[in-house]
Amino acid sequence: MLPRFWRKIRYRYDLIGTRCNTCGRNYYPPRNFCPVCRRRSSIEEVQLSGYGTVLSYSIVHDTPVGLKMEKPYVVALIQLDEGPIITSQLACEPEEVHDGMRVKAVFRKYGEDGEDGIIYYGTKFIPAEEA
Amino acid sequence: MRKVAVIGVGQSRFGELWDRSFRDIMLEAGVEALEDAGLEGKEIDALFVGNMSAGRYIAQEHVATLIADYAGLAELNIPSVRVEAADASGGLAVRMAHLAVASGMHDIVIAAGVEKVTDAGELSMEIMSSSADMEWEGFVGATLSAIYAMMTKLHMKEFGTTEEDLAMVSVKNHRNAVNNPKAQFKSEISVDAVLNSPYVAEPLKLLDCAPISDGAACVVLASEEVAKQYTDTPVYIKSSAQASDYLALHSRKDLTTMQSVVTASRQAYKQAGVEARDIDVAELHDSFTIAEIMAYEDLGFIEKGKGAELIREGIVEMGGEIPVNPSGGLKACGHAVGATGVRQVAELVLQLRGGAGKRQVECETALALNIGGTGGTAVVTILGR
Amino acid sequence: MKEVFELVGIVSYGTYIPRYRIKAEDIARIWGENADVIKGGLGVLEKSVPDLDEDTATISVEAAREAVRRAGINPKNIGAIFVGSESHPYAVKPTATIVGEALDVGNDFFAADLEFACKAGTAGIQNCMAMVEAGMIKYGLAIGSDTSQGAPGDPLEYSAAAGGAAFLVGNDGVIAEIEHTCSFTSDTPDFWRREGRPYPSHGGRFTGQPAYFRHVVSAAKMLMEETGLKPEDFNYAVFHQPNGKFPVRAARMLGFSKEQIEQGLVVRYVGNTYSGSSLLGFAAILDVAKPGDRILLVSFGSGAGSDAFSITVTDAIENLNRNPGVWDKISKKVYIDYGTYAKFRRKIRMR
Numbered sequence: 127m128l129p130r131f132w133r134k135i136r137y138r139y140d141l142i143g144t145r146c147n148t149c150g151r152n153y154y155p156p157r158n159f160c161p162v163c164r165r166r167s168s169i170e171e172v173q174l175s176g177y178g179t180v181l182s183y184s185i186v187h188d189t190p191v192g193l194k195m196e197k198p199y200v201v202a203l204i205q206l207d208e209g210p211i212i213t214s215q216l217a218c219e220p221e222e223v224h225d226g227m228r229v230k231a232v233f234r235k236y237g238e239d240g241e242d243g244i245i246y247y248g249t250k251f252i253p254a255e256e257a
Numbered sequence: 258m259r260k261v262a263v264i265g266v267g268q269s270r271f272g273e274l275w276d277r278s279f280r281d282i283m284l285e286a287g288v289e290a291l292e293d294a295g296l297e298g299k300e301i302d303a304l305f306v307g308n309m310s311a312g313r314y315i316a317q318e319h320v321a322t323l324i325a326d327y328a329g330l331a332e333l334n335i336p337s338v339r340v341e342a343a344d345a346s347g348g349l350a351v352r353m354a355h356l357a358v359a360s361g362m363h364d365i366v367i368a369a370g371v372e373k374v375t376d377a378g379e380l381s382m383e384i385m386s387s388s389a390d391m392e393w394e395g396f397v398g399a400t401l402s403a404i405y406a407m408m409t410k411l412h413m414k415e416f417g418t419t420e421e422d423l424a425m426v427s428v429k430n431h432r433n434a435v436n437n438p439k440a441q442f443k444s445e446i447s448v449d450a451v452l453n454s455p456y457v458a459e460p461l462k463l464l465d466c467a468p469i470s471d472g473a474a475c476v477v478l479a480s481e482e483v484a485k486q487y488t489d490t491p492v493y494i495k496s497s498a499q500a501s502d503y504l505a506l507h508s509r510k511d512l513t514t515m516q517s518v519v520t521a522s523r524q525a526y527k528q529a530g531v532e533a534r535d536i537d538v539a540e541l542h543d544s545f546t547i548a549e550i551m552a553y554e555d556l557g558f559i560e561k562g563k564g565a566e567l568i569r570e571g572i573v574e575m576g577g578e579i580p581v582n583p584s585g586g587l588k589a590c591g592h593a594v595g596a597t598g599v600r601q602v603a604e605l606v607l608q609l610r611g612g613a614g615k616r617q618v619e620c621e622t623a624l625a626l627n628i629g630g631t632g633g634t635a636v637v638t639i640l641g642r
Numbered sequence: 643m644k645e646v647f648e649l650v651g652i653v654s655y656g657t658y659i660p661r662y663r664i665k666a667e668d669i670a671r672i673w674g675e676n677a678d679v680i681k682g683g684l685g686v687l688e689k690s691v692p693d694l695d696e697d698t699a700t701i702s703v704e705a706a707r708e709a710v711r712r713a714g715i716n717p718k719n720i721g722a723i724f725v726g727s728e729s730h731p732y733a734v735k736p737t738a739t740i741v742g743e744a745l746d747v748g749n750d751f752f753a754a755d756l757e758f759a760c761k762a763g764t765a766g767i768q769n770c771m772a773m774v775e776a777g778m779i780k781y782g783l784a785i786g787s788d789t790s791q792g793a794p795g796d797p798l799e800y801s802a803a804a805g806g807a808a809f810l811v812g813n814d815g816v817i818a819e820i821e822h823t824c825s826f827t828s829d830t831p832d833f834w835r836r837e838g839r840p841y842p843s844h845g846g847r848f849t850g851q852p853a854y855f856r857h858v859v860s861a862a863k864m865l866m867e868e869t870g871l872k873p874e875d876f877n878y879a880v881f882h883q884p885n886g887k888f889p890v891r892a893a894r895m896l897g898f899s900k901e902q903i904e905q906g907l908v909v910r911y912v913g914n915t916y917s918g919s920s921l922l923g924f925a926a927i928l929d930v931a932k933p934g935d936r937i938l939l940v941s942f943g944s945g946a947g948s949d950a951f952s953i954t955v956t957d958a959i960e961n962l963n964r965n966p967g968v969w970d971k972i973s974k975k976v977y978i979d980y981g982t983y984a985k986f987r988r989k990i991r992m993r
């Protein structure tokens with residue numbers, strides 16, 4: 127899984143999405159192909175602001191094995207200001223979260239490949255007023 | 258396209274089958290189906306096997322051949338194909354077998370589904386969750402239940418669906434399973450028990466979620482002419498349709514509608530020449546209670562947002578207008594992942610034949626909905642006499 | 643008219659302090675110590691604790707992003723990144739490359755992780771200065787950041803904290819000129835952590851006179867001698883803060899007043915953030931400094947050495963958005979108990 131993580135580091139660390147210049151739509155996660163314009167797609171990378179709004183969220187209690195220490199954690203659907211919806215963790219207390227909450231991107235650790243393995247960093251979100 | 262009939266069905270017990278291997282449970286369902294059809298074995302032209310993740314659950318790939326082999330078909334050298342669409346693998350196997358017979362390519366085809374999950378221990382849930390987008394959902398800890406939970410919250414907010422509504426779906430399916438000897442949970446539960454069960458991913462609780470089970474199911478499909486040689490009361494596959502959608506929930510335009518279900522069901526209704534209101538009984542994919550409520554809406558049983566009314570008013574109960582999940586559904590019969598879609602069809606064949614015992618429903622037209630993951634795949638099968 | 647030659651200095655800065663705090667009382671209760679004696683003796687009332695998903699890399703990135711955002715520069719113009727820490731997430735594999743990628747600096751930059759106990763951050767500033775002065779880079783990013791560990795029950799447990807500060811060094815748009823820097827270095831094993839060991843060890847009271855005081859005082863005196871400056875020439879002074887007592891005593895020994903050190907004395911409420919320690923104090927001073935103010939910065943790293951800096955604030959500081967400041971971040975906190983702290987610091991583990 128190491129090369130698989132490394133390949134997307136750029137997009138995970140920094141919210142770099144893609145934009146289709148044909149129709150003007152922004153995508154995150156990045157896409158090589160616009161599902162609206164398909165072969166007429168004209169894709170380029172775009173730096174997203176990292177600000178967004180919580181559309182929905184869940185406090186996760188039944189976690190994958192590697193995330194047991196983090197339990198419970200908050201997963202959310204966040205609509206970024208540029209349009210795309212992203213699935214991400216919220217790095218805050220479960221009690222702090224509410225629908226419609228403004229959030230901003232932060233750099234956090236997502237996990238590690240065991241004690242001897244690599245560390246997975248990426249983007250999480252925190253309440254924007256805290257920024 | 259030729260008419261296709263189901264001439265035999267079989268199912269293993271669903272549940273934690275500690276003493277049974279992948280091969281054992283598949284064989285149990287297969288033998289029952291062949292006996293039911295009155296086949297010796299050599300009549301079989303091809304095999305389609307629905308299986309989500311044998312590679313990760315039991316570290317065994319190439320399972321289509323494995324199954325043909327252990328079913329005693331090795332010397333026939335027939336084609337055997339594994340199909341995979343997460344937990345819609347079984348429904349898809351039925352559809353591929355249907356197409357193989359309908360097209361005239363084959364006369365007798367087996368559609369099987371099997372999953373052996375308990376060997377994977379505590380990794381079972383994670384493997385199941387890999388039906389979501391592992392790069393952009395799984396990476397951040399969005400399990401299958403977490404994604405369904407986010408859909409649930411939106412459905413509650415937009416349409417007023419409540420945790421009690423969800424609980425009632427689970428209660429209904431448990432009640433139905435009492436009369437299904439193959440079911441994993443043959444016990445009734447109360448709404449309070451569901452509401453008081455621990456959270457898995459808020460607002461979904463343990464008893465809102467189907468278990469991940471061991472199990473297998475098998476159906477034998479034949480062309481109309483061939484079917485008549487084996488049975489006087491064939492059940493026909495009136496139509497089958499499959500649709501896909503964005504893999505990840507966050508890419509979809511409408512987060513409380515499964516467009517794959519809408520699309521597949523409309524195609525299936527059209528091909529079968531029926532409408533939603535013609536469906537007498539349905540086996541729906543209640544991997545999470547919200548999925549059953551959304552399915553009522555997306556299949557057109559009721560308009561969008563009013564799904565909960567069907568459970569509140571008893572319309573989907575046994576004896577209601579459209580009984581849903583007489584088998585107990587995924588929640589109580591058990592969810593043997595790749596086997597589920599085949600099991601749903603097997604159940605409906607029993608219902609249409611009038612052979613469903615204590616859980617028999619009065620019916621002429623039946624619908625099975627099998628969903629892959631969070632709705633990235635939907636397979637709808639309509640059956641009738 | 644723009645000056646043809648500007649002195650190299652700080653172009654921008656950013657800081658990060660995790661939100662969690664544990665009080666000295668909560669640690670003292672576990673080990674049967676008297677909290678008042680500890681608080682009086684160490685001068686640390688509470689300390690910051692990183693969340694499970696925070697480490698030196700995440701702290702460095704957040705501090706660096708703030709620095710770059712405040713400066714409004716193109717990150718591609720950053721030519722060097724040095725991350726000073728004694729708690730790099732990897733023993734082998736740089737933190738600096740993680741920071742570079744997260745800042746989208748590109749691939750055309752010098753990078754290295756530095757380790758010199760608590761002074762690796764200021765060593766990074768010196769490296770950046772040299773490279774800017776040599777014309778090798780336009781901007782350099784020097785970061786001091788740590789998620790330091792104290793063994794359970796060790797006095798260090800009351801102070802070992804988490805936080806960091808990042809400084810963008812250049813000679814264009816300088817908000818604080820670095821007039822002079824010098825270092826006083828010797829081989830003094832007052833505090834160390836052997837390869838592969840989870841917690842540092844130390845020489846107890848040996849860390850005081852022969853280590854901290856000798857190096858801090860010598861470096862500060864050396865700087866004042868070389869520049870001809872006297873304590874009264876500085877508006878502010880900040881010394882490395884392993885606890886609340888040492889920097890106060892060092893200031894007194896050198897002839898600095900309480901008023902000069904008060905603004906930068908953050909240790910009482912965040913603890914010792916190691917490589918971030920003197921730099922967080924320095925950032926807290928920059929938060930309020932006015933053009934013309936002169937600041938003395940003296941770091942200390944065990945093993946041992948001190949880097950001293952004389953820094954003068956320029957008019958450009960008025961144009962830099964300095965909010966939220968270090969003291970704002972210190973006041974934003976959530977208290978946790980010892981059990982949660984032990985879990986966050988992985989002193990207890992799940993099987």
Ligand SMILES: [Zn+2]
Nearest residue numbers: 146149160163
């Ligand atoms: Zn487009």
